[in-house]
Amino acid sequence: MDFKIVSEYSPTGDQPQAIKELSAGINSGDKFQTLLGVTGSGKTFTVANVIQEVQRPTLILSHNKTLAAQLYGEFKQFFPNNAVEYFVSYYDYYQPEAYIPTSGTYIEKDLSINDEIEKLRLSTTSSLLSGRRDVLVVASVSCLYGIGNPEEFNNSIIEISVGTVIPRNQFLHMLVSSLYSRTTAEFKRGNFRVKGDTVDVFPAYADIYYRLHFWGDEIERIESWDPDTNERIELFEHLRLFPANIFVTGKDKLNQAIHQIQDDLMDQIQFFKNEQRPLEAKRLQERTEFDLEMIRELGYCSGIENYSRYLDGRKPGTRPFCLLDYFPEDFLMVIDESHVTVPQVRAMYGGDRSRKENLVEYGFRLPAAMDNRPLKFEEFEMLQNQVLYVSATPAEYEMEKTGGVYTEQLIRPTGLLDPRIEIRPSEGQVDDLMEEINKRAEIDERVLVTTLTKRMAEELTKYLTRHGVRCRYIHSDVDTLERVEIMRDLRLGIFDVLIGVNLLREGLDFPEVSLVAIMDADKEGFLRSERSLVQTIGRAARNVNGLAIMYADKITDSMRKTIDETERRRETQEAYNKAHGIEPKALKKSVDSVLAGSRVAKSTVMDEVERIDFSEKPIQYDTKEDLQKAIDDTRKRMEKAAKALDFIEAARLRDIMMELESKRSTVKG
Known part of the structure; x- marks a missing residue:
């Protein structure tokens, strides 16, 4: 399928000229171009039209999670029939793992609302490896952090069709190898369950699940089902199931990784003992052995990314795989607000390294965790194919890359002038x-x-x-x-x-x-x-x-x-x-659109009065039952907000829920 814009608007002002210039540059192989567009001139619409013209898989890189969310919403509207994906890190919303030696404080990684983010990340990698060309990914700079090897991810895709002859148990083993977990209890993303001759698989990247009917060793029927209503949606002749985790590894590589982790663990424990630091040695041994047990049992563990060097078979110091490795060679990179985004990319490596050094120094992580890192700036540049810088004020870096040449967009569709x-x-x-x-x-x-x-x-x-x-x-x-x-x-x-x-x-x-x-x-x-x-x-x-x-x-x-x-x-x-004959006209936005502004996708906006009441009224709970009800209600609202991709509201509700949970010991009955 081709990229096709759905919009009641068509390019106006100097947008048509900008679209023509930029598209011609990309098609003729220009490596770097700059769009200098004033505020409110419709730069996003211009970029969408360029993407429609050149028909390239595209990465839109944003320096800020809120802006990434806005861009995702806009591109979703422009390209409703194409694969528009959203790739952000948990750490864009949550506290990453860290250790503060001055106070002896270890801060655990907070992933309490990671389900929707994980779904979006897996949906992104799955779309990129699906063979589709109409894939547009809006990402924060966290897409430059290490993720799993795309080759291993690709090798773990399960392809089946109606009429495929495969013993059911063999199919179940394939699911486990792709990091799906069997369940008899709650059925959620990344799970599968078996009932008689049917196998239900809930992909980690989707909101529906698939039901496979077996007749002996033959797949007789493939259906998709709605997990909320439990109604059948449609029938399929073919199905591709992508892995349930970005860090998926083949069995042989996994065994090699486990041996290597054990060897490095022994070396590091000995190092701490030689340094007369038994606390760090014990801490590292306990934490790493727990992770190893999980990896043996499930194929992954919490914080698996810290072992990515072993899983990928990389040498110390070599760059990790990242989202850019999942794109085809001819992809287009659009760097939004490039005057801010480029310096941020440049600074990422140093900031990550200082945090990891403390974790390694005090026995929370093996030294290999240092290789789970963002790209260095020169590595980022090496992975670029063609780049479009977008900014109202391009910096010297962008101008140098384009030899001082840029495409200018000064006219606003509203006719508004600069102040x-x-x-x-x-x-x-x-x-x-x-x-x-x-x-x-x-x-x-x-x-x-x-x-x-x-x-x-x-x-x-x-x-x-x-x-x-x-x-x-x-x-x-x-x-x-x-x-x-x-x-x-x-x-x-x-x-x-x-x-x-x-x-x-x-x-x-x-x-x-x-x-x-x-x-x-x-x-x-x-x-x-x-x-x-x-x-x-x-x-x-x-x-x-x-x-x-x-x-x-x-x-x-x-x-x-x-x-x-x-x-x-x-x-x-x-x-x-x-x-x-244009008369400048003011932009007016409704209260509803303002309230929805921090949301990523279309979602029901919570009642504002209810929101303020809920967060600001000090409520007394007479019984533990009342308190538990409040905790459960808050959890539901948190999950609903996360599902609507409003992670900021979800994090706010998570904080309220944690505050409520801390009151358990003070409530009687």
Whole structure:
């Protein structure tokens, strides 16, 4: 099947030219291209049209799980009949395994809501190895972490047809080799069960299960069933069952890996004993032997990725297999917000290594865990085929790769212009800002304010609050869950002003924001560079009244370049609007769409009042039965949120559930 866009819109403005240029470049073999598209110009729609033109399996790489979720939702809508997949790490939402020596704290890997993420990951690898060409994967940078060998994964695919002659027990052994578990109790993903002449298999990557009817040693019928309604869906002539775990390994390789793990374990235990560190030796022995027992019994264990070097048969220091190895050679990589994503990829290896060093040093993991790592930057570059960088402000790296050439997209389908820029003196800036905020609050518009430091953000928030301004601040110390809630509350008008440092720059869709205020705009540096200023100003570009105020006592080079570039863009946009009789119109989003904004796919939005009540009311539980009911209800809601791919809400509910569970000992009866 080919990629085919389903949309009521067709390319407008300078989108057709951008699509034509980029598609021609890909088809003629250009290795690197850059799309410089202003905020709100429809870069995602342009990329979708390029994918439709070139018909290549595509990886969309995002630096941020929230943006990846938004992109996944958009591409799902553009390509409803194609394989659009979502690949993120558990660690995008959950605490990875770590050890903090200063406090002696070991933090276990938290995978309490991993079922849906695992399904999505396996669905991705299964689609890529299915032979389909119409596969588009939206991934966070965690796709550059090690996963299983694609060759082993491919070898473990089970192919059967109606009429296939295969002894039932042989088929069951094949399922076990592909890491499916037999069950007589709860039937869930990754399980199979046997009833008389039928075998039910629940793929780890699907929401349906398959029922195989045997007549002696012959497969007589293959059906798909809905696990919720227990109704038959359809009949199949052929079926491909993909493995139940990304880290699948053939029996011979598994036995070799077990022997190698045992040898390395003995060496490391001896090392700790020689160092007079019996605690670390004992800890490592207990943990590793437990994992080995699980691997012997099931073929995998929790944290199997830490043994991936053994399972793959790799030498120490060699790069792990990652999602890029599952793509065909001619795939297209699209790096979204490349000016942020590329530096993030560059920094991944170092950050992962420092965390792993502590785990190895204190006997929580074998040294081989160091080889379960993300790609080094040069390894990432080697695995690229053709790359499209997408950004409103491409960095030097992208421009160097494309020889300074880029495709420009300045026209917004809404006719909106880049915001006007005003420079005002820093003396009296807070009072001036307050006056501007009040003007906008009266007409139900929002304001973003960017400061240089977290301290300044907090102090400004306190000052404005004392003067009756409804405002909040946001910076890197604010956790993910709270950040999403703050963004949502701003859009809903629960407060009017959001104050931040560096988190306001890219990828945030705020049509309600009509003013961006930049404090200390003349303090040249990273946060006040031309790239940062252009991105920050772009936050007001989705509003017909968009204005950016720079508070400064002098005009720096970065400010001058930003002003000149913005003026050039406004002239181009105004000329286009005049030539085509376009009147700029504001974007309006319903409350429902705002509430659904943090969700990945279409899902029922929970009642907002219920959500706030549930999280904020201190409830007293008279009996253990009442408490258990609350825990069970929260678990159901957590699982429902995870199933809807709203992992942020699921993690919030998980925290509530854990808090409830901690109260067990205090409740009588």
